[in-house]
Amino acid sequence: MLPIDNTQTQHDGTEYLAIKNTRLCRLLTRLALRTTARCYKADGFVRPISQNLIVKTGPWAHLTEAATMLFISTNTTLPVPRVHCSFVHNNRAYIVMERIQGDELAKKWTTLSEIDRKTVLAQLRCMFKELRSLTPPDMKVESCVGGSLYDSRIPHARPRFGPFQIIQDFHRWLRDWFRLEDHPDRKGDKDYEDIEAMIAKQDGPWPPPVFTHGDLNPLNILLCRTQIVGIIDWEFAGWYPFYWEYTAAWYGNRTRQWWQGLLDSFLDAQTEELKMEMLRQKWWGDL
Structure with missing residues (x-):
């Protein structure tokens, strides 16, 4: 018997994990994925949208990862990407973060x-x-x-x-x-x-x-x-x-x-x- 597939419900109740989840951030992120992202090569679920920003999205992306990077940056000195915003749109998570050079x-x-x-x-x-x-x-x-x-x-x-x-x-x-x-x-x-x-x-x-x-x-x-x-x-x-x-x-x-x-x-x-x-x-x- 296969375990229950919770792909469709994995974002239920996670709204509180979103970071800078404003209407403007959501709009600009989705706009950038349709425009400026075309100038850069995608790497799996990670899409560069500028020289300094990347967006992670896909069926398995989750707001927990953004919360984790914030947790690590707050509690340790480990170098992790700075999260600019994260949100869920149409049951898909988006994480906009620093593109570390x-x-x-x-x-x-x-x-x-x-x-x-x-x-x-x-x-x-x-x-x-x-x-x-x-x-x-x-x-x-x-x-x-x-x-x-x-x-x-x-x-x-x-x-x-x-x-x-x-x-x-x-x-x-x-x-x-x-x-x-x-x-x-x-x-x-x-x-x-x-x-x-x-x-x-x-x-x-x-x-x-x-x-x-x-x-x-x-x-x-x-x-x-x-x-x-x-x-x-x-x-x-x-x-x-x-x-x-x-x-x-x-x-x-x-x-x-x-x-x-x-x-x-x-x-x-x-x-x-x-x-x-x-x-x-x-x-x-x-x-």
Whole structure:
């Protein structure tokens, strides 16, 4: 049975998240998308409308991302795009934000010297240490505003999921609420003992969640020479278990093994949790 698809209702009750939601802002944004945007190349759901402004819109764009960037800029020193306005029109979200001038780390990495690479990685470690130092409001797995989350890599999120009252409920949802006691005939099957150990760990005690970007890849890190000037694409962000940043980055970069190899340079390695996630992905993952 497929989970309920809430694409059409994902914006219900989110009006309070809008930023500078004036009639003039809505009009100028939609006008720019029909005129000045034609002068620039679109990048997925992101449309430049000037040298300094871009608009993010599309079926999965959500006001939560704009609220997240405001939350990060207010509570940390991480360089994130400044949000000029955000709103929903005809059941579609629009986020008008700063177009940070910088080069994607993915494109610059091979041109950097070893010293410059260490400089960039040291900046990342400081930034994500600061992000993880934010105090969670409770034990919930949720967005920065206490609402739903988004991760296109989770197959049964249609398109948003949560929030979850406790981390254990998040884990149960990830494995489709599977319980070994409902399948006594499977004892002795391949991976049975490993799944049993995974469930014991998932359902066991967990420390409070930490704030997580959730899509940490070198395309989302912008450089000016060796200075990180932007961390972008916060649509996957939220309060998650402490290991999620590391394992999400590892799985999200399976085609960039060079980046996987660098994760331990700026994130705390989560070896046991990665093994747990590898098993979950095998049975309940996106492949």
